Amino acid sequence: MMTFSESIKTCFKKYFDSEGRATRAEYWWFQLLWWCVIIFGITMMFATKGDTAGAFAIVWMLFFAFTVVPNYCVCVRRLHDTGWSARAFFWCLLGVWVGLIIINIRNIFPSDDDNEYGRNPFMLKKLKEAQMEHTSCIPVRIEENEISQDEDTRYMPHSTMAEDISKPAETAESTPTTTAMSADAINVASQEKEHTQMRYCRFCGEKVANKDAVYCKKCGKKL
Incomplete structure (x- = not known):
């Protein structure tokens, strides 16, 4: 009014x-x-x-x-x-x-x-x-990290990215057999697929388990 x-x-x-x-x-x-x-x-x-x-x-x-x-x-x-x-x-x-x-x-x-x-x-x-309220909620491009976001994706929190970077890379020397390498490759591929399908709150970084969720359970803000 x-x-x-x-x-x-x-x-x-x-x-x-x-x-x-x-x-x-x-x-x-x-x-x-x-x-x-x-x-x-x-x-x-x-x-x-x-x-x-x-x-x-x-x-x-x-x-x-x-x-x-x-x-x-x-x-x-x-x-x-x-x-x-x-x-x-x-x-x-x-x-x-x-x-x-x-x-x-x-x-x-x-x-x-x-x-x-x-x-x-x-x-x-x-x-x-x-x-105006809808426009203020639209995510913008982050030039420093060269990460962009559309309507169907969410940013990954920095803590999760740091954990993934800190993990040691697997090499051929660490796998004794070809079978073990194939199993590890399948496991890594499945983890990466699961990780890319995860959603995170762009305000508090909380993982959103329900793909149809609209609001974050932790901070209550709109995803």
Whole structure:
């Protein structure tokens, strides 16, 4: 959900933009700021006298003039999000309070699905967050070790690689007969095949016994 600061930044960024759609959070956060300042300014004008009241009146009028355009634009975008056109905003001409009540009741409802004014902004934000999370989990190439990874393979932990390197290589002198050499070669081949089919967690190095596992049992992170 859009935060208060994000809503204010978005509304001023789209100062003259009445096209597209706006979520409930974008609209109501800006309305909260707008109405709080308006009510505070009116209260201070009546609570003070003389030059102080005049200063509050000037500040109030400047704030109103500066925010009336983005307030109108975000209201139109919010009406678009509910499936209404900008013409509904002119209901305010029937009466300021009656029109505002009708529009704000309509703006309470959640976003519609994709409509003529664009795609659902709430779902677009969720989709973008999911894509960013998925992108951050995609492994990258390690140039130092010249090891790459695709979707079906996992990195071998450094400890396991060190153990394999530290094992002494078998030579012809260590095998007395051809039969023993053949047996050792078959054994080594089977071990290598089994080793290449093993999966390891790329975060903690834990061996994953279940080839269909999605999460690591040790650290709980997604493989």
